Amino acid sequence: SRAGGNPLFIEEIVWASREAGSLESLPGSLEAAIAAQIDGLDPAARHLLRYASVLGNSFRRSVLEGVLKAQSDDTDMAALSRTEAFLDSDGEHYLRFRRALVRDAAYEGLTYRLRRRLHKLAGEVIERGGDDAMASADILARHFSLAGDAARTWHYACVSADNARRAYANPEAANLYRMALDAARRLPEIAAQDRVRVWTSLGDVCMLAGMFDDSYSAYRNGSQLVTSDPIARAELLGLRARARERAGAFSPALREIAAGRRLLAGHDEQAARKTRASLGSLAAMVRFAQQRYDEALRRAGEAIEEAREAGEQAALAQALVAADSAQLSLGGGSSGRMLEALSIYQSLGDLSNEGTVRGNLGCEAYLAGRWDEALEWFAGDRNICQRAGNMVGAAIAAANIGDIYVKRGQHAEAEPVLRDAIRVLRASGFNDGAACSELQLARVLVRRDAFDEANAMLERIRTEFIALGQSANALEATLIAALAQIRQGKADSALDLLDRAAAAAGESGALLVPQVAEARVRALAAIGKHAAVAAEIEKGLPAARRLGLRYEEAILLVARIDIARDTGATANPADLTEAARILKGLGALWAPRPFTDTT
CATH class of the missing domain: 1.10.720 (Transcription Termination Factor Rho, Rna-binding Domain; Chain A, Domain 1)
Structure with missing residues (x-):
């Protein structure tokens, strides 16, 4: 015990x-x-072990020897042989504690004052190592931070944070930037522009790590240091707006953008024109996120022109993405702008945004019915985002893969993928992305008749979508809820839900028109209104074909086949052949048959 x-x-x-x-x-x-x-242990061995604890769980023999010499208290490496129960060789030049708990206990045996002295000595020994010093910048930052040496903490923490950022170790970089900024509080001589750079870098890595509130806070702190520079302040307002948009705070994001553009009024320098283009392209992205596609397309067109004139490549790529995404959502098809954006991000070496564009290209392929191609794009998106340390982007890509699994009927494969993506997205605060993933999870739940869980989830996320102004997503949540009600024998209620949600969505729900028609067909047939069924199918099928939505075309054909069989009529063989061909091409695991469930 x-x-x-x-x-x-x-x-x-x-x-x-x-x-x-x-x-x-x-x-x-x-x-x-x-x-x-x-x-x-004897005093010399005990001192050696405690001094070694300052160096961490694994450390160079030469550093321990240097610390012992600098400490000058008669403890030397000869005592090492008497610590074999605690320390072990870790290769030719390193030692390690056999257990982390031993190292912790030894460290706790040091007085606070002695710890500070030993950390300083350790840092100075490593510094004298020449070329190895910069390779050990993270270790030096830690030692000098614990030694209370603010100047050297600032220097090495900045160096090691930049190194971690280049390696896409974003959470580690964030911690090191925070260490540098903490040291800067005791260094009034550090220039404001250097502090702004570090605050901005902290915001950037927090953004990639999915820490959107921390990202916004870092950008805000940076912007407070540039009150006399309108262009720099406008740039930071744009970054703040991006963090707001990621967190689903669309109206505050637009206010930050508007404030930035006001600061640029009367400025026509190259830097001002580039910043103006960046703000314009971001405004288009926010409008797209709000599912105000006409406005997003208009703003994106203006931003594309501004970005080309200013030579601002990143803003141009962002505006191209916004324009193509909005046009696709309006049912206009792709214009090829997404490929131009991909080329720009590749030339800039921007892995995270390259991954995002790959995901958008996957969405284009998905809507066009090229699902194998879409999966390749989504897999590439996920891999690139993981390399870039963008775990939110990787989760979005995984959710898109899960969406295809759902539509193909691979529900067992889809559920764990979707639940894991939702966990990451909720943890990051990217709630609209999480809610979109939950739409597909709800389809799985409805399919296996888990109605209570599905209905609770759909009601919650529908409320979220309405609060965000995302009427098309709210319509999709209602659509799935209606399908659940049809399965539960509540077709009248399902029809009422669909009518009200479709009216609220308006033009933003254009891509969902065929799915809504299919759900209405199922509901009307369930209550015996067969005369109205044909009219709904004739409304949905042309829309699906005009928009190039192959999956939606197939489910409407299947609905027509099912209802013909239910009413004792003969199904059109052409419908059967075409639906089977489409579904096979999509890789679906189901095919037209009596009472097919397409939830």
Whole structure:
């Protein structure tokens, strides 16, 4: 019972009992057991072990030797042989603690004042290592931070944070930028522009790591240091707006953009024109996120012109993405602008946005019925976002893959993919992305008649979509809820839901017209209104074909086949042949048959 089921504690208890000769004198905790072993060492070995604890769990022999020499208290490497129970070789030049708990206990045995001194000595020993010093910038930042040396903490934390950022280790980079900024509070000599750079970098890596609130806070702190520079302030307002947009705060994002553009009024310098183009392209993206596609397309067109004139490539790529996405959502098809955006991001070395564009190209292929191609784009998107440390982007790509699994009928494969994506997106605060993923999960739940869970989820996310002004997404949530009600024998209620949601969505729901028609067909047939069924099919099929929505065309054909069979009529063989051909081409695991469920 003293061990609490901990094997390490059992081992230490056995050792201690042998030393003490009885069980009564056993230590009361694992930490106490380890401390008792350390205290049992001779003074030189005990000092060496505690000094080594300052260096971390694994460290260079030469650094420990340098610290011992600098400390000058008669402790030397000769005592190392008497610490074999605690330290072990880690290759030719390194030592390591056998257990992290041993290192922690040894460190706790140092006074605060001695810790600071030893950390400073360790940092100085590593600094004297020449070329190795910059390769160890993260270790130096930690040592000098714990030593209270603000100037060297600032220097090495900035260097190591930039290194981590280049390696796409975004959470690590964020911690190091915070360490640098904490040190800067004690360094009034650091120029404001250097502080702004670090605040901005912190915001950037937090954005990629999905920490949108932290990202916004960093940009805001940076903008407070540039009050006298309208262009720099406008740039930071744009970054703040981007963080707001990611968190679903669309109206505040637009206000930040408007404030930035006001600051640029009367400025026609190259930098001002580039910033104006960036703000314009971001405004188009926000309008797209709000599902105000006409406005998004208009603003994107203006931003494309501004960006080309200013030579601002990143803004141009963003505006091209917004324009093509809006046009596609309005049913206009792709114009090829997305491929131009992909080329720009590749030339800029912007992995994260390259991944996003690949995802958008996957969406274009998906809507066009090229689902194998779409999966390739989405897989590329996910892989690139993972490389870039953009876990939110990777989760969105995974959710898109899950969407195809759902439509193909691969529900068992879809559910874990979707739930994992939702977890990441909710944790990051990207709630509209999470809600979109939950739409597809709800389809899976409806398919297996888990109506209570599905209905609760759909009502919650429909409310979210309405609050965000995303009427098309709200329509899709209602559409799935209607399909659930049809399966539960509540077709009249389903029709009422569909009519009200479609009216609220207006033109933003253009891509959902065929799906709404299919749901209405199922509901009308369920209540025996067969005369109205043909009219709904004739409304939905031309829309699906005009928009190039092959999946939606297939489910409407299947609905017509099913209803013909239900009413004793003969299904049109051409419908059967065409629906089967489309579904096979999409890789669907289901085909036209009596009472086919297309939820």
